[in-house]
C-alpha cells in the first residue's frame with residue numbers, strides 16, 4: 001500500500017477503536033476502581049486475576065489463567081500469527097497500611113497505580129475487538145496481566161520457592177522462565193505517575209537494577225531481665241549491621257545512583273526474652289548491574305560485622321532482583337506519536353535514556369530480551385508507595401492510555417505489520433532467554449557466617 005493509504009486506513013481504525021473505548025468508558029473505569037477496592041499483594045492476586053480474566057473472556061478471548069500462580073494471558077490473532085505485540089498490566093498492590101484504600105487485613109493498597117494499568121489493558125482489548133481491525137491487521141496482540149511486580153514479602157516468596165511453587169520471586173521473571181513471553185515480540189505497559197503537571201505522557205528513561213537480600217541473624221534467647229548475659233541478641237546484631245551499612249554511604253558514587261535500604265521484618269517475639277532471631281529484608285540498587293555487583297559484597301560484609309560483634313550466626317540469602325530498564329527507541333517513537341495525537345505534542349515529554357529516578361521494575365528484565373516501551377502517564381497525586389498516592393483522573397489514567405495503546409498496536413500491525421517487523425529487526429536483544437535465566441539463577445546464593453568463639 002502507498003504510505004498515504006496506510007495513513008488513512010490507520011486513522012480510520014484508530015478512530016473506530018477510540019469510539020469503542022469511549023463507549024465502554026464506565027466499564028473500563030469500573031474495572032480499575034474494582035481492583036483498587038480489593039487490593040492484593042504479589043502472587044496473592046487471586047480475585048484481581050479472576051476479574052481481569054472474566055473481563056477479557058467477555059470479549060470472546062480465550063484466557064490462560066494461573067500463569068506463574070496468578071498471571072493471565074490471552075492472545076487475539078489477526079491475519080498472520082506473528083509478530084505479536086504484548087500489552088501488559090500489573091496485578092499487584094504494595095503494602096501501605098496507612099493508605100486510604102488499604103485492605104484492613106493485609107495492608108495491601110494500590111499506592112503504585114497498578115489498578116489503572118488493568119483498566120488500560122481491558123480498554124485496549126475493547127478498542128482492538130472490532131471486525132474492521134481484525135481484517136486490517138497482521139500478527140497478534142497478547143493481553144498479559146502479570147503478578148508480583150513489587151518485590152516485597154521476600155520471606156513468604158522464598159517459602160513458595162522452597163515449596164516449588166515458583167523459582168523466581170517476581171511475576172515477569174517467573175513468566176519469562178515459564179515461556180509466557182516466548183511468542184511475544186515486543187511489549188508495552190503504561191505506569192501512572194504523580195509527577196506534575198497532570199495530563200502528560202513521559203516516554204523514555206531507564207530504571208535501576210537491583211539485588212535483593214534476605215538476612216537472618218541467629219543468636220540465643222534468654223531471660224532479658226534475669227539472664228541477659230546468657231543470651232546472644234540477634235536484634236543488636238541486625239542494628240549494628242544497619243549502622244555498618246550507613247558507614248558505606250560516603251563511598252557511593254553519584255553516577256551509580258546507588259540506593260541501599262532495608263527493613264527489619266523480625267526483631268524478637270517477647271520483650272522479656274533476648275531476641276534470639278532477627279531478620280532483615282533489603283535491596284542494593286544501582287544504575288547498572290556492575291554497580292550493584294560492586295556494592296553488594298560490601299553490604300554483605302556489614303551483615304557479618306554485626307554478627308561478629310555479637311557472636312551470632314548470620315545467613316545472607318542473595319536473590320536476583322531486577323535488571324535496569326532498556327526502553328526501545330523505535331517502539332517509544334510509535335507510542336509517543338499516538339500519545340501526541342490524543343493529548344497534544346506539548347503534553348508528551350521525552351526522558352533521556354540514561355535518566356533513572358532510582359526505582360526498579362521487572363519490565364527491566366523483559367527489556368533485556370525483547371523491545372519494550374514503559375512510559376508514564378501523570379494522572380495521580382501524592383507520593384508513590386506513600387499513604388496519599390491516588391489516581392486523580394481515571395480518564396487520563398485508564399481511558400486515554402487505552403486509546404494510545406490501541407493506536408500504537410494499529411500502527412505496528414497495519415500494512416502487513418511493517419512497523420512491528422521494523423522494530424523487531426532493528427532491536428539487538430541484550431540477552432538471550434537462556435542466558436537471562438542462567439544469569440539470574442546464578443544470583444541466588446546463600447552465605448553462612450558464624451564468627452569463631454572467643
Ligand SMILES: [Zn+2]
Nearest residue numbers: 094112150385
Ligand atoms: Zn510500585
Ligand SMILES: [Zn+2]
Nearest residue numbers: 112113114191
Ligand atoms: Zn508500580
